[in-house]
Amino acid sequence: MVKLQLNDVNAYGFNLFSFMGVWPLIYAGLMFIDERMQPIPAWPSFLASNGSGVMGMMPYLLLRESRPYFSGKKDGFIKLFDARLTGVALLLRTIGLIIYALYFGNFDEFIKQWQTRRFLYLMSWDFALL
Template structure:
């Protein structure tokens, strides 16, 4: 309950702050977004370009946990995932609050879920992140970025949104439940992932055991045990 109250507080404060700043009403917002979407590298600070596209990586990180979790929830996950790609934590946090905690998985793994459950997906996201972070470090102008953060509402909010994506990952029971479903009981793994922003969750996706397989679409929650934690470093993915 304490976690959900904290998530609600984060959501209310950040949503109110976003509405107050109203970035979509600013004349410089849409031209900047267009340059980001069309990869106008010469016209956009590399740090902002990296943050913008990492805000596409973060929803995919959450998706790798959420779609398995969504199989055992009473409502659809798609609206929250799609919304999180557009407005970040404002759309993601409501799902994390409304979901019911369940540490078991006995649902049918369709093609999408198999892709999101694969370690190859985690590896692909990790490689994309390394490229983006490397680009920001090598080509970014920190002085210009700080100035834009202070003066441009869109840059200000997307930067805070990125930080909140990092912050809420260990705050929600979604992460705990995903570990439990895979038989991962070592608390050190939780803290290793939680204290390393972005790369901790990505490493988790690359190393976590696969969810158990069920042959029919009529599997019911609670009828099977999760995968053993001894598979943590199994090379199958």
């Protein structure tokens, strides 16, 4: 998948790889709004999560303080992540990936690949933790 040789890759594996790009964006919408009320910045964890998954996000999630409200003015960046259109686009991307996997994927083949390919195994655990 990393080398874009997708002929050998099951649709379930491809979708799992794609979800690891979509779900950090969903978390980013929450983290960047929450960051305004925190003593630590969210962007290093967001960048790290794109390369290492949930492990990059853990420091921010563990060190943040509980703040159930948002106060302050939303800049353009926050407005983009807080926009309904962004949420709908990410939702449609997620639904599209699920439909693609159900239509083109072979779950038995995915299980065999999951048992033999370390990258797919690690990515599955990372997504489960995310």
